[in-house]
Amino acid sequence: MIIRLIAVGHKMPDWVTSGYQEYARRMPRECRLELHEIAAGKRGKQVDIKRIMAKEADAIKQAIHPNDHIVALDVEGKSWSTPQLAQQISAWQSLGQNIALLVGGPEGLTPELRQMAQQKWSLSGLTLPHPLVRILVAEALYRAWSVTANHPYHRE
Numbered sequence: 001m002i003i004r005l006i007a008v009g010h011k012m013p014d015w016v017t018s019g020y021q022e023y024a025r026r027m028p029r030e031c032r033l034e035l036h037e038i039a040a041g042k043r044g045k046q047v048d049i050k051r052i053m054a055k056e057a058d059a060i061k062q063a064i065h066p067n068d069h070i071v072a073l074d075v076e077g078k079s080w081s082t083p084q085l086a087q088q089i090s091a092w093q094s095l096g097q098n099i100a101l102l103v104g105g106p107e108g109l110t111p112e113l114r115q116m117a118q119q120k121w122s123l124s125g126l127t128l129p130h131p132l133v134r135i136l137v138a139e140a141l142y143r144a145w146s147v148t149a150n151h152p153y154h155r156e
Helices: 014-026 049-063 082-095 111-116 130-148
Strands: 002-008 032-038 069-078 099-103 119-121
Touching: 002 049, 002 130, 014 032, 014 130, 032 049, 032 130, 049 111, 069 111, 082 130, 099 130
Parallel strands: 002 032, 002 099, 069 099, 069 119
Antiparallel strands: none
């Protein structure tokens, strides 16, 4: 299974790239984590946010493969503990599909993308900076995988 993290934003600071890569490289081949970056539209005072979000949504849709199981990261989604995320990983593996995790831009995902998602996952009730989300998702997935594999990384 491949878990594709499709995230709006590119040219991240080095600490973000190395933090994400640290956990992504630890994932096993049977549960590989890949990052697909979507260029964020320019935001400013006189900009049409709906048009920018629609353009970003089109790029996200192009990055989703036809048979992907889509999971939107959304503040209104379900919050999972590490053992619950481990159960999700096992359930995703049994689907026989790859996973597309969608992370929107500063304004989030469009309603259309949220409707396309088979699941919605909330990392926190807090608003998190999008660069940090990449690292949190990668670490959470690695920790949850370690639970499923009885790896000592996760200790309760």
